[in-house]
Amino acid sequence: MPVRPEKRDTLNASEVKGLRRRCEELSASIESMRAYYEDLLGSLQDGIIIVEPGGQIRSINPAAEELTGLSAQMFQGRPFEQMFPNDRALKELVRKTMETGRTHTDFDVRLTRADGSHVVISAISGLISDGTGRARGIVLAIRDQTGIRELEERVQRSDRLAALGTVAAGVAHEIRNPLAGLRGAAQLLEGEPGFPPLLREYTSVIVKEVDRLSAIVERLLSFATPRGPVLRACNLHEILDSLLFLERVPLHTARVAVQRQYDPQLPEILADPAEVRQLFLNLIRNGVEAMPNGGDLIIRTRYERSAKCCGGRSVAVVEVIDQGSGFDPEIERRLFTPFFTTKEGGTGLGLAICLRIVEDHGGAMEATSTPGRGSNFRVWLPLAKQSEAVSPHHDPHWAVQGPLP
Numbered sequence: 217m218p219v220r221p222e223k224r225d226t227l228n229a230s231e232v233k234g235l236r237r238r239c240e241e242l243s244a245s246i247e248s249m250r251a252y253y254e255d256l257l258g259s260l261q262d263g264i265i266i267v268e269p270g271g272q273i274r275s276i277n278p279a280a281e282e283l284t285g286l287s288a289q290m291f292q293g294r295p296f297e298q299m300f301p302n303d304r305a306l307k308e309l310v311r312k313t314m315e316t317g318r319t320h321t322d323f324d325v326r327l328t329r330a331d332g333s334h335v336v337i338s339a340i341s342g343l344i345s346d347g348t349g350r351a352r353g354i355v356l357a358i359r360d361q362t363g364i365r366e367l368e369e370r371v372q373r374s375d376r377l378a379a380l381g382t383v384a385a386g387v388a389h390e391i392r393n394p395l396a397g398l399r400g401a402a403q404l405l406e407g408e409p410g411f412p413p414l415l416r417e418y419t420s421v422i423v424k425e426v427d428r429l430s431a432i433v434e435r436l437l438s439f440a441t442p443r444g445p446v447l448r449a450c451n452l453h454e455i456l457d458s459l460l461f462l463e464r465v466p467l468h469t470a471r472v473a474v475q476r477q478y479d480p481q482l483p484e485i486l487a488d489p490a491e492v493r494q495l496f497l498n499l500i501r502n503g504v505e506a507m508p509n510g511g512d513l514i515i516r517t518r519y520e521r522s523a524k525c526c527g528g529r530s531v532a533v534v535e536v537i538d539q540g541s542g543f544d545p546e547i548e549r550r551l552f553t554p555f556f557t558t559k560e561g562g563t564g565l566g567l568a569i570c571l572r573i574v575e576d577h578g579g580a581m582e583a584t585s586t587p588g589r590g591s592n593f594r595v596w597l598p599l600a601k602q603s604e605a606v607s608p609h610h611d612p613h614w615a616v617q618g619p620l621p
């Protein structure tokens with residue numbers, strides 16, 4: 217009598233083979249689905265963090281690793297709350313989605329990275345539910361907003377500059393002529409035959425103050441309606457040295473010792489020497505003003521091939537480093553905005569002028585600081601010859617030249 221297969225305890229060899237093949241097919245298809253899922257998450261520009269209903273992190277993609285500065289292994293299975301102890305807004309977002317089951321969005325979240333630095337991100341948290349509507353967890357999508365913020369600030373800055381141009385032209389027109397009239401009248405008074413010599417002191421104050429006002433108007437006008445740089449190949453170190461020579465007395469009086477750390481292989485830059493001098497004069501003066509009790513001011517140069525911030529061009533990089541007060545992140549955002557100043561009697565135009573000069577040269581600049589320890593202003597200026605034959609891995613051994621002889 218034939219044995220029915222379901223009654224058997226054992227399988228014959230061909231059935232085992234068939235089952236094994238089926239198993240292999242299934243595990244291959246699971247593996248390919250897993251790889252597909254990983255590729256999908258890996259190719260997203262947005263950071264993705266998946267949180268289990270119990271609050272543990274299930275997975276994060278490479279974009280989220282990069283944004284947070286932490287590796288996926290460090291996240292795996294750890295409570296979300298524990299991984300972001302200082303990011304209240306982010307935790308709040310996830311908590312709200314857990315509680316309400318709805319999607320929540322915040323475009324202005326401050327994320328603390330592993331190295332302690334901060335980055336502004338946008339975050340969207342949504343519920344992952346299965347076919348029956350049961351919650352399977354939360355998906356959190358995060359995106360770096362730094363670029364957008366910078367763009368916003370740039371637009372704001374150029375709006376201000378455009379407004380400033382209009383105001384300056386109006387001011388110049390309305391003020392220049394009356395100023396000239398005032399000056400002329402004061403001088404005519406002095407020339408009157410019966411003019412008492414004792415009053416000459418007053419008329420000279422009028423003339424002096426009128427001259428000061430005229431100079432301010434001229435400076436404002438030249439800033440608001442720049443003539444544009446006249447570019448030529450020039451030696452950056454010569455420009456810096458001539459500037460330091462001119463500034464030697466004020467530097468000495470302020471008890472500031474300049475350390476020159478020049479890269480002797482630095483090729484020529486394509487620049488307007490007068491504007492570059494103005495640029496570094498502003499940076500040096502700010503450095504000096506940040507060190508009321510004196511200190512060291514380092515001026516360091518080096519060469520950089522294909523600088524990302526300058527459209528891949530070869531550039532000279534100059535750093536002006538002081539040991540002054542530094543600035544906090546709130547000030548950092550506003551440094552280059554015209555009329556932003558924290559100094560009594562400051563104009564707030566110095567760094568705005570620097571930025572305009574650098575951008576007119578096709579360069580870039582940034583400022584970093586450790587509050588209380590000092591600041592570093594970094595400037596990138598394109599080289600005259602883009603094919604300059606310096607090794608791509610050129611590692612400068614700074615010729616430490618110290619102060620000017």
Ligand SMILES: Nc1ncnc2c1ncn2[C@@H]1O[C@H](COP(=O)(O)OP(=O)(O)O)[C@@H](O)[C@H]1O
Nearest residue numbers: 502503506542557558559562563564565566567
């Ligand atoms: N080297 C520096 N260290 C600290 N803060 C600085 C430095 N340079 C600039 N700042 C800050 O940026 C502001 C704007 O600088 P700037 O545009 O040169 O205008 P001003 O020097 O007239 O204030 C300063 O008031 C100061 O708060």
Ligand SMILES: [Mg+2]
Nearest residue numbers: 498502566567
């Ligand atoms: Mg200044």
